Amino acid sequence: MQRITMKTSMLFKQCIAVFMVMLALSTSCSKKSVTVSKNGDMESRFKVIGYLPNSTDLPAAASKVDFAKITHLYIAFINPDSSGRLTKTENLKEVATLAHSRNVKIMASIGGGGAPKYYPSFLIGDKKSKLIRDLVNLAVDNNLDGIDVDLEGALIDANYENFVIDLAAALRQKNKQITAAIATVYKEQFTDKALAQFDFVNIMSYDRTGPWRPDKPGPHAPYSMAEEDLDYWLITRKIPKEKLTLGVPFYGYGFGGTAPESMSYKNILRQYSDSVNQDQMHLNGGMVYYNGLPTIQKKTQLAKERVSGVMIWQLMQDSTGVKSLLGGIDGVVKGK
Helix, strand or coil: CHHHHHHHHHHHHHHHHHHHHHHHHHHHHHHHHHHHHHHHHHHHCCEEEEEEECCCCHHHHHCCCCHHHCCEEEEECCCECCCCCECCCCCHHHHHHHHHHCCCEEEEEEECCCCCCCHHHHHCHHHHHHHHHHHHHHHHHCCCCEEEEECCHHHCCCCHHHHHHHHHHHHHHCCCEEEEEECHHHHHHCCHHHHCCCCEEEECCCCCCCCCCCCCCCCCCCHHHHHHHHHHHHHHCCCCHHHEEEEEECEEEEECCCCCCEEEHHHHHHHCHHHHHCCEEEECCEEEECCCHHHHHHHHHHHHHHCCEEEEECHHHCCCHHHCHHHHHHHHHCCC
């Protein structure tokens, strides 16, 4: 009787040992799964992309950025001079280190609304090859996450498609990303093949009017424009929502009287602190149109429902504290 009890006891202990091993393996697998899931969440999180002007003191400007509220920092702009040498590349690595320490990706943006007139010659032939080589080296040498292509207007020419195809291929060889800023006003100039090269594109849903159209005063970035832009790129052009973000402006335009042609949101509030909840204000006998906090929050909610992020032009135009537009975006993103 005692032998049977001892054998039963030994068997019980063996079962317990097997159970503990299986539990340990299960726990190990569980931990691994959690880690993978977490990394996946970081890649798929709602994007908040902020452009930062490439000032003479870039590190000082970057130190003012609230990295906790953005996912991507775009340095704007880095372009070739007439001889083909990339300019304003100083301190990029220092800012990249800062961004990465805060879990934020960083890109160098080329082009811009005021891109040099000679730019078309850099999209073909040997100049194109050199520019692509230099941009890839810029990303690699400064530990950037990739290059953003913000070529606009006449620069979206017959050579645009081949340029972005070649640039995308060269960047991906180095495990770098490529993105683009696009505007619906140029919709016919973007080929589907060109758009397919980008990891994602940021819709510049603003500048419907401005100082260049004094005969068309009014809002340059109404909520209705955001809806229309998303409809076009999502439905008509069939770009997946995961590859689209909605651009929002942190500035306004003035029309009439002696209203300034352009004003940052920060300066608008300096003129009238209670303008935070409005989209327009009277100033110097004219009218300034912009996006106040409620409209920016409403657009962010729209972006959460329809695409994968928001893009901001640009971070240094924001106010601070409870009136901050970036703070308003962050509140919507995090469900505060």
